[in-house]
Each structure stands twice: as structure tokens, then as C-alpha cells.
Amino acid sequence: MSDPSSPTAPLATLGAAPAVVFRRGLVLTMDDAHTVLHSGDVLVVGHTIEAVGHNLEVPEGTAEIDASGGILLPGMIDTHRHMWQTALRGYGADWTLTQYFVWNYLEHGKKFRPEDCYAGNLLSAIEALDSGVTTSVDWSHGLSTIDHADAAVDALEEVPGRFVFGYGNIHSAPWGWSTSADFLSFVERRMPRSDMLGLQLAFDVTGDREFPEKTAFEAARELGAPVTTHAGVWGATNDNGIRLMHEHGFMTEETVDVHAATLSDDSYQRIAATGGHASVSAESEASCGQGYPSSWALRRHGIPISLSVDTSVWWSADPFAAMRATLSSDRTREHLEAHARGDR
Numbered sequence: 001m002s003d004p005s006s007p008t009a010p011l012a013t014l015g016a017a018p019a020v021v022f023r024r025g026l027v028l029t030m031d032d033a034h035t036v037l038h039s040g041d042v043l044v045v046g047h048t049i050e051a052v053g054h055n056l057e058v059p060e061g062t063a064e065i066d067a068s069g070g071i072l073l074p075g076m077i078d079t080h081r082h083m084w085q086t087a088l089r090g091y092g093a094d095w096t097l098t099q100y101f102v103w104n105y106l107e108h109g110k111k112f113r114p115e116d117c118y119a120g121n122l123l124s125a126i127e128a129l130d131s132g133v134t135t136s137v138d139w140s141h142g143l144s145t146i147d148h149a150d151a152a153v154d155a156l157e158e159v160p161g162r163f164v165f166g167y168g169n170i171h172s173a174p175w176g177w178s179t180s181a182d183f184l185s186f187v188e189r190r191m192p193r194s195d196m197l198g199l200q201l202a203f204d205v206t207g208d209r210e211f212p213e214k215t216a217f218e219a220a221r222e223l224g225a226p227v228t229t230h231a232g233v234w235g236a237t238n239d240n241g242i243r244l245m246h247e248h249g250f251m252t253e254e255t256v257d258v259h260a261a262t263l264s265d266d267s268y269q270r271i272a273a274t275g276g277h278a279s280v281s282a283e284s285e286a287s288c289g290q291g292y293p294s295s296w297a298l299r300r301h302g303i304p305i306s307l308s309v310d311t312s313v314w315w316s317a318d319p320f321a322a323m324r325a326t327l328s329s330d331r332t333r334e335h336l337e338a339h340a341r342g343d344r
Helices: 083-088 099-105 114-130 145-155 181-190 214-223 239-247 264-271 282-288 297-298 321-341
Strands: 019-028 037-046 048-053 063-066 076-081 134-138 162-167 199-200 227-231 257-261 276-279 303-307
Touching: 063 076, 076 114, 076 257, 076 303, 083 114, 083 257, 114 134, 114 145, 134 199, 134 303, 145 181, 145 199, 162 181, 162 303, 199 214, 214 227, 239 264, 257 282, 264 297, 276 297, 282 321, 297 303, 303 321
Parallel strands: 019 063, 076 134, 134 162, 162 199, 199 227, 227 257, 257 276, 276 303
Antiparallel strands: 019 037, 037 048
């Protein structure tokens, strides 16, 4: 065993070292007891956190990093990020939702080439890791061809993070592309369902009473892939979509309802009853008009909440900014509701 007080190993030795230990950091364990270790150590062997504590004994040859003055915490998870759009990061900072839809569906979104999707995904994956996000759901709804999908996955595989590839194509109906031979072949060829790369199907439910999206849900079920869907977005999706999903048995604990910002109590109750969860993107919801950020309503119904940055077309990839925006909007709504009741 090596001496815990030995000098920090040069960073150049990290790749060759059998393990890495971070010494003397402020460790936020995020365990059930919310344990915080002052001047704590974290030992990583391969891809596994082997031990957390004080003055840890480590294997011979372990590279050491002095984390004094720093904070160590588990990598964060972003459950909804349109990574391909990072190729135009900041381009629509002051757009409304309508302007974004025009850009996405009718203008530049249609012009993206596979190499543009690759560039956006590569930049987004790197900036996610740089901001502390080690698992990202790539809500990749710009995949107009299989070549675009291959390019997007190529980029994700170049970056040492965990990703869930949310396959989508806003330029074609989901009941068409989700059952096509090209798509099914792509899944067989490129989706290993490993710890580092997973699969979701990403599409929205319009609320059409005929429920044409049923075919896409059946395809997802056949593939064993969860569905992530924009639900409760002003002017786009509403309670009818939730009702149809629920009545046809396609709402499960794996279903992710993104935004969920304009839904009724009935819809929230359906989500809660089926064990689903919601992905909140408070910055984009508050700024572009998707609806009031829904964390306050979701909490009332006991629906688990995850956070996301949505798209860098509007905002940065900083998860702490997403946290602050969520907290601020949640507390603002709680105050407004209290004031309406006459509470102090």
C-alpha cells in the first residue's frame, strides 16, 4: 500500500496508473444520510469508485490528486439535452418558442448535414463533462437520415461519458421512422445497450384522437426502449397526449415527460399513478414561453423530478444554472400561491 501523504502524482501518469485517489477534498457523498466529508478522500479503480473516507489506503502505483479547496461529488445527470443543436450555441438566446419551432422545423434544422450533427454532439458532450454532467440524454430529434444518426453516435463514442441516445426525427412521423427497416438495422448495429450508451425513443404525442403514435410506442416496447416525450408544452402538446398515452397503456415508470409545464391536475395524477417522472428545464420554460416551470406542481403530486438544460441554442450547459433557475421559479410560484390564499 502507498503512503497517503505521498506527493501528488503527475497528471501525465493518470492513464497508466491502476487507480486514482483524490485527497483532502470536500466530499458530498449524496448518500441517504447526506454525509459530507471534510478533507475526505475518494479512491477510483478503473471505472468504479472503490472507497470514500479519510486517509484511505490505496493500491501501489495509485496516482494521487490533491483536491484541497475543491468539492468532490457524483457526476450529474441531464435528462433532456438537444445536443445536435450545440452547433449553433447561443444563436437563439432571445427567441420565443414559436421562433424556435420555425428555426427547428422549417429553416436551419432541415439543413443540418450529418457532419453538423457530429460537430454539435461532440461539442455538447465535451461541455457536458466540463460542467460536471457525466450522464446525458441526447434528445436527438434532428435525425432526418440514418447517416445523421451514425454521425451523432460517432461523436458520443469519442467522449468518455455516459449517454442515452434519444432517437428522434421531427421531419418524419414517428409511426413511420420507428418501424422502418433502416432504423431497426441502425439499432441492431449501433446500440449496444452498454453501461456507457443506452437507447430511448424520442417523439411527441400531438393529441390526435386517432393516436397515430401508438405504433411508435409499440416499436419502443418491442425494442425494450423507454420513451421520452415533450409533454405539456404551450402550443404543442397538452393533456390529450397524456390521456391517450395513459388510456392505451403506454405510460410506465420509464416514461419521461419533458417540461410538463401546462398540464392539468388530471394529467399529473396519471403520471404519478403510473410511476413516471418529469424532466424540468426551468431556464427555457421561463424564457421562451413553454409554460411556467412545473417543479412546484410536480412536487404536489409526488412526481420525481430530474433537471435538464434543454438546448444550448438558448442557454449554456451549466447544470448549476439549471438548478438555480428551478429553485427560483419554484419559490416564486410558492409565494404567489401563498399570497393568493392570503397566507403570510
